[in-house]
Amino acid sequence: MTAAPIRRLLVANRGEIAARILRTAKAQGIECAIVRHAAEDGGLAPQLADAVIPIEGATPVAAYLDVTQIAEAARRWGADAVHPGYGFLSENPALARALDAAGIRFVGPPPEVTELMGDKISARRFVAERGFPVAPSAIEADDPGSFARRALAVGLPILIKPAAGGGGKGMRIVRSAEVLDAELAAARREGERYFGDGRLFVERYVERPRHIEVQVLGDQHGNVVHFGERECSVQRRFQKIIEETPSPALDAGTRAQICEVAAGIARAAGYIGAGTVEFIYGADGKFYFLEMNTRLQVEHPVTECVTGFDLVAEQLRVAAGEPLGYGQADIGFQGHAIELRLCAEDPAQGFMPATGSLLVLREPAGPGVRVDSGVVEGQRVGSDFDSLLAKLIVHGRNRSQALARARQALADTACLGVATNLDYLDRILAHPQFAAGDYSTAFLDEQAAELGGAAETPPTALLLAAAALSDGHMVAAAADMPRLYAQMGAWRN
Amino acid sequence: MTAAPIRRLLVANRGEIAARILRTAKAQGIECAIVRHAAEDGGLAPQLADAVIPIEGATPVAAYLDVTQIAEAARRWGADAVHPGYGFLSENPALARALDAAGIRFVGPPPEVTELMGDKISARRFVAERGFPVAPSAIEADDPGSFARRALAVGLPILIKPAAGGGGKGMRIVRSAEVLDAELAAARREGERYFGDGRLFVERYVERPRHIEVQVLGDQHGNVVHFGERECSVQRRFQKIIEETPSPALDAGTRAQICEVAAGIARAAGYIGAGTVEFIYGADGKFYFLEMNTRLQVEHPVTECVTGFDLVAEQLRVAAGEPLGYGQADIGFQGHAIELRLCAEDPAQGFMPATGSLLVLREPAGPGVRVDSGVVEGQRVGSDFDSLLAKLIVHGRNRSQALARARQALADTACLGVATNLDYLDRILAHPQFAAGDYSTAFLDEQAAELGGAAETPPTALLLAAAALSDGHMVAAAADMPRLYAQMGAWRN
Amino acid sequence: MKKIFRLGETEHACSLRRGAEGMVLETETGPLPCALQPLGAARYRISAGEEQAEALIARHGERIWVRLRGRTHVIDAVDPLDALAAAGHHGGDGAQAPMPGTIVSVLVQPGAEVKAGQDLVVMESMKLEVTIRAPHDGRIAAVHCAPGDQVPLKFTLVSFEAAT
């Protein structure tokens, strides 16, 4: 790759991550474009971009997954680099290849590395061969006929994973042999739909594990560093909801160890760019390799808060061919950071995705508070994309200060018109187990009843008064005053 | 003072600093009240407070300066502590005494210390006697009759200061003997109006000096630490506009020296709470004591960004009688921070205070961006209080990243309906002298022409089109379409 | 004018009248003096009897959103007549979409006999696959969706014949 600076950047993504990338790139004086499917109604990112390039597809998601179309858009607009964000094409080596053919830089690792790590099976094999710990497993491709039998032989409970998967899509826990076939079929269908690849493998499922990941960064000159770990055990259906750093579970020794293992894996893979090595951390203090994500993570801001580094800026520097210019010793850690994912999901409806218009949106501010948002007040939230609306990130001198600021930030936030997990997030933070830092990936399921908020009694009188008095017809009927009625007309929103 | 935790806090201030204090106090679970004069229309702070206590006065400012009324409000509401913010009663020992008499804690130093440092004359004497450098001066009180003569004897140019002054109020530079009497009279009038004390003194005025200050903190147990320096040389009429830390002017040696001198002065004074020691730093590398502010500074957030400490939280801990619990070595510094003061001042009208309604208000966000705002969209901005609307604070890994983020933050900000210095701030950041960190307190005056923006040519065609097409009558007259006219009705705002 | 406000699981029949000093809300539990003072930017001061609070309020049709004391509340206003109508057939006569989304596959045909819990339709929303199962035993009267269809929340995907 060339070592020329990036002057025109196409952001091939949407939502909060597109906005976040645009902010860093624009601050550096880079001219920025973004692709947008018509189904994207409003949103913050298009406002921040210098140019918006329309893309089309059978479905909105398909448009963002269309390698040829994205590469062509980059070429026509004259981009000298493309940032894929996360999801979509971020881990698809085809885009990197198509761009390379057009002399455009891909902000991410070379396709070979993405392929190695993108295939969970080859990844775990690569890591195991170099002496890093992996879990007992069975791989369908080794002998499809005996897969189900070998899967059970791993020992229940087991975890089914698509070979090409990521982000928890298509993953299922199996605790009893009866449901194995049905779950394998469902996992295969999802694998085919999301990754165009139905191959599966199973791993022994560790009960009450922690999910701990390490941020790594490598340049084109062989330098690799880590930026510490992130604790990502607060999950629903393998989807992270709250992340923090440092992890409350690790002592200094284990932290140094797990971070060095991560950096070691990245070095072994000749890793270039920003990446994340994910580990399962058992109650027994043992950890083993889960997978490596060859892209920017949703939860990268907590690492930025405690290290002071802008990981997107570092990605751009690496893509431009610059050497890191610093070593592991130059990366310091200050305080504690927590990220909360505000999602359009209705906890009262089993966390079903919710849609609607953002009638009122209030975002928190103040010391130690950062908001990475993708939405603006008034816009519609549809069901075409994933449900993440914004991320609230807080940074404090220690965990208790960060936690206090997180709760204050939630209290200062409002999102009316679309059901969200806002109050659910606050109940998680208020839970003694979270406050103590004593939780596993099973936490949310185990505490589902308490976190459901059934114990909370709504201020019924105030709410009924608000409902009645904000109803133009009821007020008019009662007061029979045209003036008041007109005033209530303001309610048409 | 007692060592009990603070449970009910009255914030005796307004605007952005009241909101900022409320956020930290509320995050700690402290119940908070705020005082408000009727002239305060809307604003963010009252929304954040648990209770709002109305206060009255001959003028709105007088209400916030009314010691008896504030102390009584605190007593009636059952506050166990009062935070004065900055300005108003923050440096008035009478409030601390009145509260002490009522068994209520004052979040600030003991009245004796405030008195010592509040009187510029006794302060400089105290500091000089302990061997810290001060500038040549003449003090009116020593012999009022000969003051004018002695003032000239100091050697022009000289700086007139109210003995009880602070924040540049009533300060005037005198370069020619003719205007001396007039300027002395004006300074005396202002001193009487703002500090109820017309006594003056003059100091030799150092040409093209830098204004560098050091944040200090002491507890009730004799511990005193510093949190590094702040560069505050970007000033208009002695009013700071942009502050940053670390100072681009200091090398490591001088930095350590000036910070230790500041901590030394605080120790000598038996200082308790958060305070700031201000220095004049000459082109020759020499620095001398200017004054000590016995309160939280407007620009404290830049220090919070690089140290990770919440200075308001530390003030509350100290007021509660807790020991600091950390030493100088525990205070680390990470990256570079810049603060921009967004003020309701019209650069096109000689920076006259501007009033109006905040028709549109957009605040920046994203990595390394913090906004301490006191206003909300839709509220009125009057002429009753000072012109500070909000502070934009950016934090970067180094000065160039902080500067880039600052310019991006300004670009993402909008304030329509009230004239502000928003664009002026951007022209300062864009000036090569600021980019190089090579500026003195004379910078803004010396570069006034260039910073005036006369060189910028407005996009006239676009602006005229916007003006005409947003005019309901013009559109209706031209299009003669009732529908369109109705649509334009939305313009009544 | 009477309205029923649904708040979570419970419904409250309310009406508003003008009292001596302001509005009075008539509820099952008796009359409640109340007021709503606009503070600008969707912010209001609500008072009901002795209680007072500031809140953010937004309306969308007959749905009211209230952000109050760090919690978000949704109240649905229903006209008593609509409520009556709805009570008639409680959606028990079919399987409805639990979320807006896209139909992945339909696993039953009209006329088929199904058992409670049997898979009927697989749909997908925001990359999440969900299988809709039969709420009870019965015979399929009609299928109202096909793979690829976009369906709204509570859309009836499959309807059952009335049990005889």
Added chain:
Amino acid sequence: MKKIFRLGETEHACSLRRGAEGMVLETETGPLPCALQPLGAARYRISAGEEQAEALIARHGERIWVRLRGRTHVIDAVDPLDALAAAGHHGGDGAQAPMPGTIVSVLVQPGAEVKAGQDLVVMESMKLEVTIRAPHDGRIAAVHCAPGDQVPLKFTLVSFEAAT
């Protein structure tokens, strides 16, 4: 319908007419096809001739605020007749308040002869003291303010007798 838009120091006489494909702005420099497309939340896409840009726009009476390409612009719309009227007496007949604020002291009486630059009134706003001086030699006709008065921007504090 003709209007004069004041932009900084310069004034532009403009009128709007309906053209073949949309609105056309008639300016001194010729016709300009233009359009204004609302994008929601005070955001608009402006096009004028070849130029296009997104901007935030707000109106307050006859004053238009535009945030465009990182700069804030203020345009004042004046009716040609008002402009004519204003041209008549250019405030040269008195000393006006350069800012909204409070009168601290008045230093002249009606009938007094003053020289250009002589102190007339001391006023204060946002803790900033400013002395208003005589714009030219002349005799004071009337004083329209007293210490303690709150006065708006451009309020005529002192008026002069017409020079004879």
